[in-house]
Amino acid sequence: MAKVRRSGGPDVRERQQQQKAKRGRGSPGIFALHLLLIVLCLLTAFPLLWMLSSALTPPQDLFAPGVRLIPTPPTLRNFPDAFALQPVGTWLLNSVVVASAITVGKLAVSVPAAYAFARLRFRGRNVLFGLVVGTMIVPDVITIVPNYILIADLDWIDTPQGVIVPMVAFTGFYVFLLRQAMLVLPQELIDAARVDGANTLTILWRVVLPLVRPTIAVVAVLSFLSAWNLYLWPLLVLQDAEAKTIAVGMQYFVGNAEGGQEWGALMATAALAILPPLLLYVLAQKAIVSAFVESGVKG
């Protein structure tokens, strides 16, 4: 609690300042707050900025003494280098395929279940819901040995479905989010549809889905991001160079005990790997917050 109080402290002051700020903008308190936040943001962003700048730095300057965030002159050379050395384009494509398929799969199984848990009454509902959200506390690494054996036995090593199918199961959080969104829909709408003779599927498709579209969008973005970032599972399942996703393909540039690293190409590939998720997030961030606000994340 001490921590809360400490961080609550400045807040109190800042808020008092803010009252004043309403009358006169740019008071010193607000200024100090901005300054603090800017420093925090710079610290947080530094590793990413450094990476982006490295991607634009000629490889021989990368490790020269001193720290420069702005390469002089910047170069795009690392990008064609990366594509020439390794199938970076294929990796990006694989990442898109894997992340999209996992997202679609998670939505396809989560939305109907969330609806049933939110709006229908049936025997065993609480137990089944418990089983679904219970998966939230199972770290996926725990299941990795049996799932690896299963995938190997299915002959799915080096295939996209080998990565995709098991990962669809880790969707407890999204069922939970969607259910929260569906809980607060007005019952009258559903009743009205039912009076018109609509069955459950029609109601879900015609009435409920359009109403929770923002939450679905958020679930899609979040699951795409987490699938894009998957590391350990694709590392095990995708062994062939052509089958890798971008996050694991990068190992090829790091080299091994034999030496011969390609840092310029590595940094360029890294930049390519982080840009899609960053862009997606920037586009979706408002929606994410408001979806959390609306669904009121509750235990």
Add this chain to the structure above:
Amino acid sequence: MNQQRKISRRALLKGSLAAAGGAVLAPALAACGGEGRGVQDGVNPNGKIAIEYWIGVSQDTTTAFQSLIDEFNEANPNVTVNLKSYPSYADVAQALQTAAAARKMPAVVGLGYKELRYAAELIPHANIPDLPGFNAGWLEQNFAKAILDLGKVNGTQHIMPFLLGTPYLFYNADAFEQAGLSGPPRTWLELRDHARRLTDEIGRPSFSIPEEGYMWAYQSFIESNGVRLLEDTGSGYRVGIDGAGGVEALQLMAGMILEDETAVLVDDEQAAQSFQSGQLPLITGAGATVRAAQKQGNFNVGSAPLPVWEGKQKRVPVAGNGFFVPDVEPERQAAAWQMIEFLNEPETLTRWSEATGYPPPRSGLMDDPQYLKAFFDENRILRPELEQLGDEAVPYISWPGENGLEALEVLVDARDRIITDGQEAAPTLREAARRAEDLLND
């Protein structure tokens, strides 16, 4: 073989009962399926054979392999070799493990010597002398015993050595000059003095044996002081790192890192990068690093053999990889051997060494004016590696059994306790050696 896999899949899904049934059925089914199994996988009806060759080496080395394989494919219309590249030897081993479980192994693998014992014990394979087309006379005539030994366990040739790499010293000759040093250190004690003077000059640590989770140059550093990391006594494994030589070596390194602050522990990539950019004047490493540094040309690059301990026999572990042929159809094994022979032709090996800087596994080429003499005369920087491949060369330890890696980890942990935390060398090593022995002899 596919039958067997289906059985085991069912076993997985339906539990141990089916597994018991599968164990009974599998040999019978495998016996029935013997004929014609090659047709579906690798051998075309027109007699052309396609095989896969898996490697896990750096980008430059992969490129060199690829161009040799292209030559082979052109010269041998009956065989097509597809080179498949993995990021490291460990990745190759893991992929091979999966492939073995699924009975879909490639015809030939560039297996790290480190993985020798593991693969010899666990992966169904053909020993080199059992390969179709194998020629014992050719092998003995052209390859030194010390080289062939790198691929042997208890006298059996499981791997045919190809890529050979020893750790050696690289130094920044400009930094040496500024510090008033005339040349590379000859002994490890001299190296400590050199590092002191370099650090005085540049104001930061000046030396690194860049190893974290394994021991390569460390194997030389420790074993050259009269101890053995691993010995097979016949009745069990003995770990001798806690001998006086081992204690002395690690005390020296602890002194350099913790007292002198002249040495620093970082991983290979970072050490190589710091060396190439001129930040770290003295490191141990593999040939690729020194060539990269020379290519970048930030400073004059020097190289030297690893130092010795005064009055003791130096030992240098040879790392790298060689050909390992899994248990696949004889036609594919024959094709694999055809490729192995081609890659070991003097002309091919000449192109191999010129492209990669690695010494050729075949005897006599290095000093032959027809082949590699000119190249190694020109690239004197690579010479120390050739020198170390003589009497000093020993196999890079392949840790045996399913606890092998754990045993190595115990020793690496003990090393790190001493050199990063200043714990007392003798008791730490003694305890670690016994624990490693327990694991190995379990």
Add this chain to the structure above:
Amino acid sequence: MVATGREQSATPTPKSLRQATYGSLEALSPYLLVLPVLTFMGLFVYWPLVYSVYLSTLDWNFVSPVREFVGLENFLELARDEAFRQALFNTGLYLIVLVPLLVLLPMGLALLLWPVRRSRAQGIYRAVLFAPTVVPFAVAAVVWLWIFNPLQGILTQVLIAAGGDRINWLQNPDTAFWCIVAVAAWKVLGFNLILYIAALESVPRDYLDAAELDGAGQWALFRYVRFPLITPTCFFVLVTTFIFISDEVFAAINVLTRGGPFGKTTNLLYYLYERGFESFQVGTASATALVLFAAVISVTWLQFRFLERSVHYG
């Protein structure tokens, strides 16, 4: 998890004959709707847990046709293994350090961001602070390696410019653990921050206004109005952080330290990975998975048992 909101009845009273003919199908439909998700979870989450029990009794390496049954030997081996004990201990240590850090720090940040919520800059702050969450760890770690580099890393350069000593962050047994903590925190913080921002925004304006009219100070506003209303979020963050950090800490260990120096940074997940996929010991890896699962279950249960009571559901 407590069900919130109104309980709805799908068909409170039979409405018409036409609907009754759908009765049997309609009665089944909830089960059909939850069947897909339960099938996936059954196959790839719950069945693996059960199958792990079987695997944990074996001495097997993925390849050998012989799967030797060894009973509880793998568990006994874990109990004897010092590296396992260290991994277990570190797992606890990571939790003790990271959970409070990642539950409380983002809350403080969210409150800091509150006064400037109308400013255009706030969107930028939010985006930047969240950014690490969306970046693949394997990618970010490459950069972190160079930040911690003892020779020319930025951290070292800053420290030495400030007159400090050179520290080999990732190799020093006193600092390596904290490097992993810092990197994992950097990665997870943004996600929790967004959850808190959402929670603060959902606190009804009238509550705050009413309290302010009563003359409540800012601290009282937080303590008696905001905090109680966001306790469900705190609890949610607590439970999910517990899970997230196990994944993120694993990734950080894997790329930055590989568990070293001498096991100082390893945890149970990394131990499991080494056993399963470096030494190919299916049995001990599965036994580790079960121990880990038992630990997760009991800690989660404790959280519900002792903390949920103080959670205020609005």
